[in-house]
């Protein structure tokens with residue numbers, strides 16, 4: 279190294295790079311150089327002038343490089359209950375399985391353990407950024423921080439007590455404490471999380487909207503997940519969940535509505551007018567029999583619709599790859615039109631659209647100079663990927679998680695050649711098995 283050679287923390291040399299930027303720029307023989315977590319150079323290798331020195335070099339010839347995924351809605355700790363309460367409607371699944379289990383087992387240690395398990399799965403399926411809704415969410419944050427991923431962390435607030443908050447009036451204090459603890463943190467972003475219109479009062483939404491503005495954070499909630507919820511709110515308040523929320527003043531571009539499976543045409547008009555971000559969770563909606571979200575209609579109205587997995591106990595996977603693959607197929611069959619939710623759009627839902635909804639446009643979701651180095655290295659050299667004519671089609675309709683070879687988040691190599699470098703995968707799996715054997719989960723399920 280000579281003094282006039284520029285230094286970069288990481289060099290990714292070769293490979294076909296899909297930036298997923300607005301013009302879908304691609305580099306056939308690319309070079310990516312990073313420093314302080316950011317992309318400092320991205321382009322064709324031949325266009326980089328002069329020598330450089332890199333702390334680490336990854337050779338990516340023959341590979342595909344693209345932005346890492348953004349999982350815009352999940353509940354990290356619920357992976358401990360994966361596979362329990364299968365084939366139930368949401369209300370039964372919640373009241374007979376998940377809430378009784380959480381009442382019994384939800385504590386800081388288990389939230390941490392379940393979150394560690396979830397982030398392992400997310401790393402192995404290429405997620406760099408996630409948005410969590412949890413109890414004891416500071417312990418989910420610990421797992422996210424240790425994993426090297428970027429996370430939005432939110433304490434789930436209800437108008438009643440929860441496993442972590444005895445007095446609902448304390449809810450915003452817990453959120454404020456998280457905000458204080460992670461102020462200025464590069465990868466952990468607290469936000470305000472309300473469970474749903476059927477468990478939270480209008481005052482809670484009103485207050486959340488005001489505090490969100492004061493604190494400069496997003497406000498998120500499940501909304502209109504099931505027909506039952508839609509009808510329940512209509513008979514309780516004489517309004518649809520969206521119209522009821524509109525009255526609280528919470529709906530705007532900083533509000534994120536999870537699910538939105540049941541929405542009237544008037545609801546969709548309100549959501550478009552208020553520029554609300556929607557997070558679609560097709561696997562969870564399918565598994566719980568909740569319905570098919572009117573995603574095509576919302577997109578046609580200019581609404582930003584992103585994508586998340588929801589929890590591993592209602593999906594039952596945390597893979598954003600399979601989620602986007604399902605979304606792309608589901609809405610074609612819904613519309614009887616294969617041009618709907620095209621491959622490129624499905625990829626944007628899982629990356630740049632989610633980043634925009636969460637206020638991280640220009641930071642993650644695409645690959646460009648100045649963006650955080652959040653990217654995947656894909657190895658297409660396997661029978662399910664060869665030959666590669668159209669990269670976007672191949673990723674959306676043929677790729678499997680095992681093709682995701684390496685994950686880089688904020689410039690740090692989190693997984694290389696399928697080996698997780700930040701967490702002890704084997705130890706976490708054995709700890710989960712040990713916990714599972716030490717408790718009798720079936721004693722607490724009411725089915």
Ligand SMILES: [Zn+2]
Pocket residue numbers: 351352353411500536588589
């Ligand atoms: Zn959820």
